[in-house]
Amino acid sequence: MYKPILTIFYQFNPWYSTIGGIQTLVSLFIKYAPSEFDLRLVGTGHDRCQPNLKWQKAEFAGREINFLPLFTLENDNIRSLIPTTVKYTNVLLGRCFASDFMHFHRLEPTLATLNWQGEKTLFIHNDIHQQMQPNGDKKAILWRRFPAAYFALESLLIRQFNQILSCNSDSAKFYSQRYPTLSNRISYIKNSFDSEIFYPLSHQEREAKRRELAVRLGLVPETCFILFAGRLHPQKDPLLLVRAFAALNESNTHLLIAGDGELATKIRAEIGRLGLTERVTMLGAVNQTEVSQLHQICNVFVLTSIYEGLPLVVLEALASGTPVVTTRTGETPKLLTDDSGVVCSQRTPESIANSIRQVLLHPEDYPSVSCVQTARPYAACNVIRDIYSEMLNRWELRTFSAVSS
Structure with missing residues (x-):
């Protein structure tokens, strides 16, 4: 039986993961994915054992996935002169990895996905309004130097998403007010942790x-x-x-x-x-x-x-x-x-x-x-299970409607 395919796009390698909450969340989406889904990850390579731009079957957290590294990235803990997101976006341009479901954790790479068909979800991981404030250290994020350019890019790209999920309620509200015609696609989502790893001692x-x-x-x-x-x-x-x-x-x-x-x-x-x-x-x-x-x-x-x-x-x-x-x-x-x-x-x-x-x-x-x-x-076993359950329901409805028509 055909299974729905989820492709996750993020600039990391789960077997050689760098520091960051997004990396952890993506790993949880792989670990707690139900068997009803086929998983693909478009990430980054670490060494020659994972050739770039070639799909390869691999196992992570007991789950089989198809993995495609776009380019080699050995250490993303320290930023280079050219931001990793820019490198990732550049390699993605001109290619198509569309699938039933696509999860994006950065806005910039979706320059390449405007014409891709499938359900697209954008995850917002920060309070964007606060993040883009001009005061403070402009080195914290490059876009802080050019907020008008960021929001212009955002307004161009954001309408392609079927869902915009923010783990910050203020950010979700900010997006709903900024894009009122998209408010029914914008919602707050709980971040989550792995209760199999994080638990108290006596x-x-x-x-x-x-x-x-x-x-x-x-x-x-x-x-x-x-x-x-x-x-x-x-x-x-x-x-x-x-x-x-x-x-x-x-x-x-x-x-x-x-x-x-x-x-x-x-x-x-x-x-x-x-x-x-x-x-x-x-x-x-x-x-x-x-x-x-x-x-x-x-x-x-x-x-x-x-x-x-x-x-x-x-x-x-x-x-x-x-x-x-x-x-x-x-x-x-x-x-x-x-x-x-x-x-x-x-x-x-x-x-x-x-x-x-x-x-x-x-x-x-x-x-x-x-x-x-x-x-x-906020335990991942519940939060992520519920997200996948909703995804599967939507896929079944679409499949039934296509067959009926």
Whole structure:
């Protein structure tokens, strides 16, 4: 029996994945895809074992997929002079990989898809209105320098999509107001986490493993760990986090930074300037299993972003029983409850330090069970299953209508 084909377009390689929530979400769509679908991924290659521009059968997370790398990309954690999205779009132009369903996670590559037939879905991963604000670091995203050009391109391309799904409710509202004739295609969608990987330990296990980590790092067993995990990118503003940790100035606390990116050198310099060399550990890029283990034993996860959608890493921390401290950005402030985290009143080192201190001094106010309960509705096994179920229903209706006519 013929199966509907879903083709996912994104500039990554699931077997050699770089840091990012989009990469994680695409991987979840592969892992939790029902058997009723055939999956294709148009991504990037890593080495000669995966020849470019050739379809190849492969297995990922126990699921068989057809994979086509457009070009070789060894490390996308650090941006090159030519943005990866531009390279990806350039290779896609003039080709056609249309299928029953097509998922896009960047707007620019859809320059190549205007005439492709099939159901197209665009995923919006950030609060676009905030992302395109002219204030702040224009290096955070190239389009910030040319917002009028971005929105002109967007207005040209966006009408081709059957669905526009945003993980940020403000962004969904922004799009509905900007394109009122498309409002019935625009909706909010929950981001999701993998509950098979991110889950809490018992209190006893958590404390034992936290002490083990402290001893391994040469710290006192009572050390409290503050965690950041993600790309070291201007959007995430990890320099603000380091300054907030300096302002915290609490004994027996240690900051763990898991991730890599273009700001790594500046962060190391700032750590040295503030005299924090012995109190901050930069772990570099770590795999998903290592990240889950860090979430399970740290005392608090901190996010200091300038703009966001709904970061998967926040869901992963909460699902692991760890409270979250965040700046007032993205969907996270709407998600957190009074007993699962704190939203900072201001984007200043002092405000963030005060919020971290609040969690560290009163852990009983942020119990693991409350954090897990906050994350539970976003579990991928449910969220993604429901999305696929709706897709299959639409495909069956289209197929029935075609046969009937």
